[in-house]
Amino acid sequence: MITPHPGDTASPAGARHEDDATRTPAPRRDAEATKAAILRAARHLLARHAHADITLKAVAERAGVSAPLILKYFGNKDALFARVMSFESDAEALLDAPLPDLGRHMVRHLLEGQTLRGADPVLRIVFAPLHGEQGDILRANFRTQVSERLAGRLTGPDAGLRAELAVATLLGLGVMYGIARGTHLRAAEIEDIVDRYAPAVQNHLTP
């Protein structure tokens, strides 16, 4: 996860798997939870430190697992961060709705991600400036995997610009909720925010 959040400082979900690498494999469900905890830890650190300064050990400590377990699941540090810097699976979930309802789905998905799953599908793009050349990879991934993927769903003129404006609107909500931590926003019901905010997103998608 990217921003401080109730789940952010809770006991690491994967702590009990520390010895997995040398034991009988945990059930698949727990392995997935551990992988998710590792990815959350890596995202958390990428919001605070330059890519080059982040060690596998730091990720392991934050996730409550051993460094060898990270290697088992992700191969090496580069592969782990390539995974964190990809928006592929996030974009699939973010855009998984019929076009007429996509604006509401995107806004709800982002808010549920931040509040329930402790993760935002797109917000990590804002930390690109920290990461030098890796930041350019993040930008390129964001463009092809999020903006252009969305643009491909749209009809009518200026689909590319309209997709970027829809994504911009969504990103702003992620920043205001997860980083600026707007007090009114965080006190509001998710469906109330969806009602107020989604029409602007939808208006770029289907003007």
Add this chain to the structure above:
Amino acid sequence: MITPHPGDTASPAGARHEDDATRTPAPRRDAEATKAAILRAARHLLARHAHADITLKAVAERAGVSAPLILKYFGNKDALFARVMSFESDAEALLDAPLPDLGRHMVRHLLEGQTLRGADPVLRIVFAPLHGEQGDILRANFRTQVSERLAGRLTGPDAGLRAELAVATLLGLGVMYGIARGTHLRAAEIEDIVDRYAPAVQNHLTP
């Protein structure tokens, strides 16, 4: 400035003032340009490094001035960063329009800031996670100086929430333009973006 930008890598505007501290004072106009260059340099570094890791020397080098000149203008490092972490003067310019036209003014002001002045009035809030406790100061300033100041201008129910949603919308544009660097967005005319994007901002201000 916060994000890479044509002006970001150009020759520092204040470079010729390096010896100001020991010479006849430069004309006021040049002093203001030098101060602005120092603030831009400090903002640039705050988007990339934790507050504690940034030295006055690094700011001076990036601004093309001497460290003593920074001390002359801003007093000390804490005072310089307090200035950078304040949104007071930015909010004044950002909100300087009658309410019925405020949405268009805010969007245009942000885009002109990024394209013409190499500075965004609010985008630096996204780097709060880098700065630990200083990040909390940034959040508190953002709340009182931007969101609540705007909320005070609004009439009708839920002014606080509506102000946060308007600012969220604006922040997203800043992220998409200045950090994600959306290619379609950066190729569009400012007034075209204003026409497309400002109605959503205005709709939160005067629903």
